[in-house]
Amino acid sequence: MSELVLEVRHLSKSFGSNEVLRDIDFTVSKGDVTAIIGASGSGKSTLLRCINLLETPTSGEILFHGQNVAARGTDPCAYRTKVGMVFQSFNLFNNMTVLQNCMVGQTKVLRRPSDEARATALHYLEKVGMAPYINAKPRQISGGQKQRVAIARALAMGPEVLLFDEPTSALDPEMVGEVLTVMQDLAREGMTMLVVTHEMAFARDVSTHVVYMNQGVICEEGTPEQVLGNPQKKETQDFLARFRGQ
Amino acid sequence: MQRFLDLCQDVALLWQNYWPGYLNGVKNTLILALIGTVIGCVIGLVCGILNTIPYSKSDPAPKRFLLKLIRIVVRVYVEVFRGTPMILQAVFIYYGLPYFTYNAVQWPSVWAASILVVSINTGAYMAESVRGGIISIDPGQTEGAKAIGMTHFQTMTSVILPQALRNIMPQIGNNFIINVKDSSVMFIITFTEFFAFHRYITGINMMYFPSATVEMIGYLTMTLIASFILRWVEKRMDGSDSYELVQADQLTMAAGTYTHPDKGTPFDERSKEHRERVRQELKYGRPKGDR
Numbered sequence: 001m002s003e004l005v006l007e008v009r010h011l012s013k014s015f016g017s018n019e020v021l022r023d024i025d026f027t028v029s030k031g032d033v034t035a036i037i038g039a040s041g042s043g044k045s046t047l048l049r050c051i052n053l054l055e056t057p058t059s060g061e062i063l064f065h066g067q068n069v070a071a072r073g074t075d076p077c078a079y080r081t082k083v084g085m086v087f088q089s090f091n092l093f094n095n096m097t098v099l100q101n102c103m104v105g106q107t108k109v110l111r112r113p114s115d116e117a118r119a120t121a122l123h124y125l126e127k128v129g130m131a132p133y134i135n136a137k138p139r140q141i142s143g144g145q146k147q148r149v150a151i152a153r154a155l156a157m158g159p160e161v162l163l164f165d166e167p168t169s170a171l172d173p174e175m176v177g178e179v180l181t182v183m184q185d186l187a188r189e190g191m192t193m194l195v196v197t198h199e200m201a202f203a204r205d206v207s208t209h210v211v212y213m214n215q216g217v218i219c220e221e222g223t224p225e226q227v228l229g230n231p232q233k234k235e236t237q238d239f240l241a242r243f244r245g246q
Numbered sequence: 247m248q249r250f251l252d253l254c255q256d257v258a259l260l261w262q263n264y265w266p267g268y269l270n271g272v273k274n275t276l277i278l279a280l281i282g283t284v285i286g287c288v289i290g291l292v293c294g295i296l297n298t299i300p301y302s303k304s305d306p307a308p309k310r311f312l313l314k315l316i317r318i319v320v321r322v323y324v325e326v327f328r329g330t331p332m333i334l335q336a337v338f339i340y341y342g343l344p345y346f347t348y349n350a351v352q353w354p355s356v357w358a359a360s361i362l363v364v365s366i367n368t369g370a371y372m373a374e375s376v377r378g379g380i381i382s383i384d385p386g387q388t389e390g391a392k393a394i395g396m397t398h399f400q401t402m403t404s405v406i407l408p409q410a411l412r413n414i415m416p417q418i419g420n421n422f423i424i425n426v427k428d429s430s431v432m433f434i435i436t437f438t439e440f441f442a443f444h445r446y447i448t449g450i451n452m453m454y455f456p457s458a459t460v461e462m463i464g465y466l467t468m469t470l471i472a473s474f475i476l477r478w479v480e481k482r483m484d485g486s487d488s489y490e491l492v493q494a495d496q497l498t499m500a501a502g503t504y505t506h507p508d509k510g511t512p513f514d515e516r517s518k519e520h521r522e523r524v525r526q527e528l529k530y531g532r533p534k535g536d537r
């Protein structure tokens with residue numbers, strides 16, 4: 001068994017009286033590609049945002065290499081450079097070019113010299129096929145291209161884990177493929193990833209684990225064959241049936 | 247018609263005899279408006295930034311208290327100086343200082359008092375503009391910055407403020423133009439700007455209307471030039487509409503220029519084909535198989 005990177009322990013999150021996550025418990029090992037699936041509103045985004053500390057968990061622990069990062073007094077910024085996040089709405093910096101988007105974190109947060117940051121940024125932009133567009137501003141490129149830049153931006157920080165929150169949901173169908181291909185390549189190279197997705201084909205073919213969430217709890221988890229191929233719980237079966245029916 | 251010719255003659259006469267006085271007024275007006283606007287923008291920027299520092303329930307109590315206090319202080323400052331006439335503020339500040347110190351402290355010069363009044367007045371207006379400019383930037387970008395480990399300060403200086411500043415450029419220009427005109431109330435504390443010279447000269451030669459004409463032309467010239475410069479600066483800040491594709495093998499050389507078709511339209515981010523598709527979809531509904 002390979003090294004544990006992330007452990008989520010008894011994580012709960014409430015917004016006011018609305019309990020969105022209840023006693024979430026799971027682990028991520030190095031090289032895992034975990035697909036998180038579930039109906040809208042089941043708390044998938046909230047879970048990912050808690051793991052990235054964009055939301056403060058109400059209770060529970062998030063252990064990164066055994067260190068509880070959800071505890072008070074830990075520096076979220078240093079942790080976030082290790083656990084990158086790619087958003088549904090890309091969230092690129094509109095005042096910067098594609099290249100600057102991928103450099104600013106390196107120079108400001110990691111304090112890399114700018115030529116090194118530039119080389120790193122170019123390397124990853126090349127990898128996602130966006131090297132020709134380094135001088136473009138976000139408003140000048142398509143959604144799929146933006147998402148690939150966002151992935152390059154996250155990669156340039158040298159993270160150990162990448163979180164994806166429905167990275168293809170805001171894209172036109174013809175652009176979904178280009179982003180999924182990039183993610184598939186990453187998975188093949190051994191990147192540890194947590195992916196909230198509605199792309200069942202991706203969950204089935206690329207992920208090593210599937211977590212099915214329902215109303216704030218993990219309803220079922222296991223390998224893609226187990227969860228998608230032979231679901232045990234009624235809720236999972238219904239969800240998958242509804243999905244196929246669409 | 248004859249009257250217009252008379253007017254032209256009178257204006258020419260006034261200008262010929264007193265142009266150094268008028269020009270000196272223009273100079274003082276411009277300097278006061280410029281310095282006042284710059285300092286005012288700095289005040290507004292500081293207030294706007296302090297006002298938008300986020301805090302949550304999990305922060306320590308002293309920090310929350312301090313941030314709340316800052317917000318209240320800024321609020322009071324804005325309301326007081328936005329809600330009273332600048333002419334009264336000038337009187338208040340200019341005569342208030344000696345009054346409260348039993349004449350022990352006087353204003354070192356009318357300049358200092360005038361600049362202070364214009365600055366804090368502009369600051370009160372700019373504080374709200376800056377706050378609006380900051381909160382108008384899509385919070386997604388803040389999250390994007392956080393997610394790569396940037397601190398609030400880094401996010402502000404690298405991502406939010408450059409965009410917020412661009413968005414409030416029109417307001418900065420507006421404030422400058424207002425200051426050019428409204429600094430004329432500083433005659434009340436004997437500041438000799440453009441309008442003050444009009445008061446002075448008409449007191450001597452009674453040529454009220456011709457002098458007012460000179461003043462009108464003068465103010466309009468100043469504000470028109472200011473508008474023009476502002477437009478130019480905004481254009482510069484927006485950068486080019488097009489970008490150059492870079493060949494993979496020669497990442498420094500340009501190869502072909504691509505101009506985005508929809509710049510400035512509501513469909514800015516999308517391609518022409520997409521726009522057409524959206525239009526079709528709105529008409530006929532989404533094609534089957536699409537989510």
Ligand SMILES: Nc1ncnc2c1ncn2[C@@H]1O[C@H](COP(=O)(O)OP(=O)(O)OP(=O)(O)O)[C@@H](O)[C@H]1O
Nearest residue numbers: 015018020038039040041042043044045046047166
């Ligand atoms: N900031 C917030 N304040 C209050 N309630 C929130 C907040 N964010 C999320 N919620 C609530 O938490 C619940 C779960 O939301 P979440 O976005 O995690 O769902 P999701 O599984 O990601 O759904 P989707 O597939 O639509 O993205 C929803 O009921 C939502 O209303």
Ligand SMILES: [Mg+2]
Nearest residue numbers: 044045046166
């Ligand atoms: Mg979501």
